[in-house]
Amino acid sequence: MFTKAFWLQLSSPKTFYPVAGKLIPWFWAITLILTFVGLYYAFVLAPGDYQMGDSYRIMAIHVPAAWMSMWLYIMMCIYAIIGMVWRTRLSDMMAGALAPTGAIFTFLALWTGALWGKPTWGTYWVWDARLTSELILLFLYFGFISLRAAIDDPQRAARASALLACVGVINVPIIYFSVKWWNTLHQPMTVDASGKATLPSEMLIAMLLMTLAFWAYSFAVSFMRVRNEIMEKEKNSAWVGDTLGGKK
Amino acid sequence: MISVLRWAIWRDLTLAARRKAEILTTLLFFVIVVSLFPLGVGPEIATLAEIAPGVMWVAALLASMLSLNRLFSDDYHDGTLEQLIISSQPLALLVFSKILSHWFLTGLPLVLISPVLGMQLGLDSDSIIILMLTLLVGTPVLSLIGAVGAGLTLGVRGGGVLLSLLILPLYIPVLIFGAGAVEAAQTGLGVEAHFSLLGAFLVGSLILAPIGAAAALRISLD
Numbered sequence: 504m505f506t507k508a509f510w511l512q513l514s515s516p517k518t519f520y521p522v523a524g525k526l527i528p529w530f531w532a533i534t535l536i537l538t539f540v541g542l543y544y545a546f547v548l549a550p551g552d553y554q555m556g557d558s559y560r561i562m563a564i565h566v567p568a569a570w571m572s573m574w575l576y577i578m579m580c581i582y583a584i585i586g587m588v589w590r591t592r593l594s595d596m597m598a599g600a601l602a603p604t605g606a607i608f609t610f611l612a613l614w615t616g617a618l619w620g621k622p623t624w625g626t627y628w629v630w631d632a633r634l635t636s637e638l639i640l641l642f643l644y645f646g647f648i649s650l651r652a653a654i655d656d657p658q659r660a661a662r663a664s665a666l667l668a669c670v671g672v673i674n675v676p677i678i679y680f681s682v683k684w685w686n687t688l689h690q691p692m693t694v695d696a697s698g699k700a701t702l703p704s705e706m707l708i709a710m711l712l713m714t715l716a717f718w719a720y721s722f723a724v725s726f727m728r729v730r731n732e733i734m735e736k737e738k739n740s741a742w743v744g745d746t747l748g749g750k751k
Numbered sequence: 752m753i754s755v756l757r758w759a760i761w762r763d764l765t766l767a768a769r770r771k772a773e774i775l776t777t778l779l780f781f782v783i784v785v786s787l788f789p790l791g792v793g794p795e796i797a798t799l800a801e802i803a804p805g806v807m808w809v810a811a812l813l814a815s816m817l818s819l820n821r822l823f824s825d826d827y828h829d830g831t832l833e834q835l836i837i838s839s840q841p842l843a844l845l846v847f848s849k850i851l852s853h854w855f856l857t858g859l860p861l862v863l864i865s866p867v868l869g870m871q872l873g874l875d876s877d878s879i880i881i882l883m884l885t886l887l888v889g890t891p892v893l894s895l896i897g898a899v900g901a902g903l904t905l906g907v908r909g910g911g912v913l914l915s916l917l918i919l920p921l922y923i924p925v926l927i928f929g930a931g932a933v934e935a936a937q938t939g940l941g942v943e944a945h946f947s948l949l950g951a952f953l954v955g956s957l958i959l960a961p962i963g964a965a966a967a968l969r970i971s972l973d
Contacts, residue, residue: 642920
């Protein structure tokens with residue numbers, strides 16, 4: 504079943520539609536289970552921090568949301584490039600479907616960061632390098648979404664927004680390394696790519712579980728968006744009529 | 752290649768010389784925006800000198816952004832752009848020459864008038880020199896990055912507002928280091944780091960932006 508031809512077929516909306524439909528409930532289930540377990544680890548099992556008390560527990564949401572905000576931008580860009588190079592409609596749709604989710608995670612990272620900043624830094628917002636660049640990321644998502652919405656021709660919209668995504672992707676490494684490059688208020692990374700962690704292990708588990716939960720959530724909602732878009736674009740083709748059981 | 756570059760720049764400058772008002776509008780916009788701040792913030796010279804670098808840079812950003820609409824739109828409407836795209840010369844080169852002449856007409860005048868406005872806002876002479884130099888290095892970056900956005904929004908409904916949404920986030924690094932250099936000069940700190948970064952932006956966008964803008968134009972005129 505899982506031959507090369509099968510994977511290539513997935514890039515056709517007609518094949519992808521039912522497969523995504525089958526996967527969506529599973530992704531929702533993973534999201535719910537991991538969120539519950541992750542939050543249980545974060546709020547019950549993890550010990551309080553000796554400096555920040557209980558307020559640091561928000562990092563189980565804040566850090567995964569920030570990771571996902573950057574990761575989804577990269578994924579969006581990769582899909583956009585694939586769509587530009589091979590002209591596959593589904594990749595364009597995926598890029599478009601990931602953008603709102605990415606924007607939401609960016610907003611969530613900023614919002615939880617503000618709530619965390621108040622008890623620890625004494626202020627909701629500072630113009631620190633990392634906060635500013637995360638805010639720019641939010642603007643980039645908005646720009647991508649509005650450029651896509653402003654152009655009527657779907658092909659042109661997809662290609663134009665793909666180019667914009669590629670220009671904006673420069674910002675992602677800037678966010679990631681901003682804490683190392685500029686020594687401003689935001690604390691250094693508690694977990695970096697080399698795997699060193701300066702955290703209670705329960706909190707680390709909570710963060711990883713929440714990251715996977717957010718990941719599954721992104722899959723679930725972007726698949727739902729793509730399915731809607733497929734329906735809208737292919738509404739005149741025969742297989743849509745067959746799937747929905749309507750008149751041909 | 753050089754002759755193509757020279758021809759394209761000459762053409763744009765000649766066209767602009769026939770409509771001098773358009774160059775002046777950008778310049779006047781810059782002057783008026785900067786003059787609004789003393790009226791809004793109050794005429795205290797110490798406060799003004801403190802905010803001057805940011806004010807000048809934000810005004811330069813807005814002025815450059817407003818002029819971007821005209822970068823390709825005239826050629827787009829009279830069909831010249833299509834001829835440029837199907838010509839045998841590399842499109843990136845033609846786009847580069849358009850950006851260059853656009854900067855001559857909109858960026859350079861801002862650089863030249865900035866000392867006068869800097870004095871109005873109470874900047875000392877050292878800071879004014881630094882301000883001019885940052886604008887000299889920074890405004891070409893604005894034109895270059897902006898060209899990609901101008902290409903993408905060509906012929907799009909509500910293109911002007913959309914352009915600002917796309918381009919202003921990308922301008923932020925230039926703003927930070929441009930204004931940062933002047934602030935560093937005011938407080939007596941070194942400005943080399945800021946200039947190095949601005950220079951890096953300039954070199955990077957000089958290479959990548961014409962290619963990006965050419966790709967954007969091909970998408971828009973597909």
